[in-house]
Amino acid sequence: MYTRLKNIVDTVLSFRDTEELIGIFPHLGADGDALGSGLSLVLAFGKLNINAVLLLDEEPVSQLQFLPCLDLIKVYTPDMLAEYSEKIKLALAVDCHQSERMGIRAKLFQRISQQAIIDHHVHAGDYGEFAVIDTGASSTAELVYNFIELLEKETGEELFSKDIAVLLLVGLVTDTGRFSFPSTTARSFEQMARLMEFKPNLTSIHYELYERIGLPQMLLRGEVLSRIKASSDSRVVASSIPQSLLTKIGACIDDLDTLPSEMRTIEGVEVAFLLREANETGAVKVNIRSNKCFDSATYAMKYGGGGHVRAAGMTLRNISLSEAEDMVMREAAEILRKCDSQVDR
Ligand SMILES: [Mn+2]
Structure with a gap:
């Protein structure tokens, strides 16, 4: 798994200081994990002067409208196909591993010759050396945490931030069912502990995710x-x-x-x-x-x-x-x- 994570890190780093674009593709109907993971990557890449765009089929659901940096999302429409299939040189699937889960963005994803995957869903078969699919991970956020950590190690740059902490925390909290699902592990809590150092407002995050009701x-x-x-x-x-x-x-x-x-x-x-x-x-x-x-x-x-x-x-x-x-x-x-x-x- 480490080798594969490193493969993606190396590829991503080759985009540094270039005009080329990385497209990030969470699954259709992006949930807290898909959105939190995808946005964290855009933020981390941005700090390294790597151009990335987070593409969605639809605006995030109202429950997730409180997330930071939503302005980095681009809602995709089919008329963007030509432009983006030209610009995007790496398509990164996040919290999914098949274009079937990507709605109208599937066509674009399939057109990009270089693809990578970071996911934790059950899968059939092997998706290659650029696929990190760890079904033992509670969330894609957990894998993205490791990915950003590795990016930090490789570049010597500090990449984690308060925004990234909130985004990954939302992925962890929602995909573990507030740390109640069997997928919750010591690693989930270790990462949470580190994310808490950025002092995210747990009370307001909990309210937004689980209490706010019209x-x-x-x-x-x-x-x-x-x-x-x-x-x-x-x-x-x-x-x-x-x-x-x-x-x-x-x-x-x-x-x-x-x-x-x-x-x-x-x-x-x-x-x-x-x-x-x-x-x-x-x-x-x-x-x-x-x-x-x-x-x-x-x-x-x-x-x-x-x-x-x-x-x-x-x-x-x-x-x-x-x-x-x-x-x-x-x-x-x-x-x-x-x-x-x-x-x-
Ligand atoms: Mn997930």
């Missing part, structure tokens, strides 16, 4: 939670939101995102459903979150939906909101009963 979102949360119905054994819960209520509150569909997961955290719950009226009349969108006894994906596929074992979604047609709620609760209870009887035997 009034419509808070009202919606109240509605969803107060409408929860539970099966007699409390293992199945569901809540339903009519479109008229969303409109009345002034909330949008995206504001429902975190609520099914929150419902799943209720003690004893195996499966949680959040239902809402779809735009198409007579259709109901169902979001499913489950714990160990219920396969959400298999259940959703029965109705033409899909997803993962613990999180899936589907659309039911020609059904009312309350009928849909009754049906999924009844069917889930049935599936759990079958699962129990198999375990008993």
Whole structure:
């Protein structure tokens, strides 16, 4: 891994004091890790007089608008293809390793002959000598930390700064689930300790990442939670939101995102459903979150939906909101009963 990191460092350093450009490509829908890692690199490169541009498909989500140096981001549009494929001499994928994860920037990434990768996602196959893909790292931020450290060692320049500390810290905190995921290691804390020397404002970072909520979102949360119905054994819960209520509150569909997961955290719950009226009349969108006894994906596929074992979604047609709620609760209870009887035997 060190050799590969060094390969990328050497390549990057060959851009010093030249007009050539490095393109940094985080994944689509950049999260705290992708954005924090990408921006840190632009800042470190800048100090070494290396030209770099951070390209995104879209503006960062509102939760991450507090990050420093967002003005360094360039939102890419297809008309920039010719210009950037000419200028960029190294394309660096950050927090992803496939152009499939890059949306409309994929075409540009593929056109750059020299590519490198810094990532920690599970991958199939080897991506070559310029690919640092460490699935043992909690976050790409952790790898970027090592990368900048190596850049410092090679150049004798001081590259870490308060801005970089905030950016990498956000990557570390969000990708470790506030240091709760199994990916959290001693290395994560060692790096955090060093980043803390720059005195980042943890209180305000925590507020921005985890507490700040708009009034419509808070009202919606109240509605969803107060409408929860539970099966007699409390293992199945569901809540339903009519479109008229969303409109009345002034909330949008995206504001429902975190609520099914929150419902799943209720003690004893195996499966949680959040239902809402779809735009198409007579259709109901169902979001499913489950714990160990219920396969959400298999259940959703029965109705033409899909997803993962613990999180899936589907659309039911020609059904009312309350009928849909009754049906999924009844069917889930049935599936759990079958699962129990198999375990008993
Ligand atoms: Mn990540």
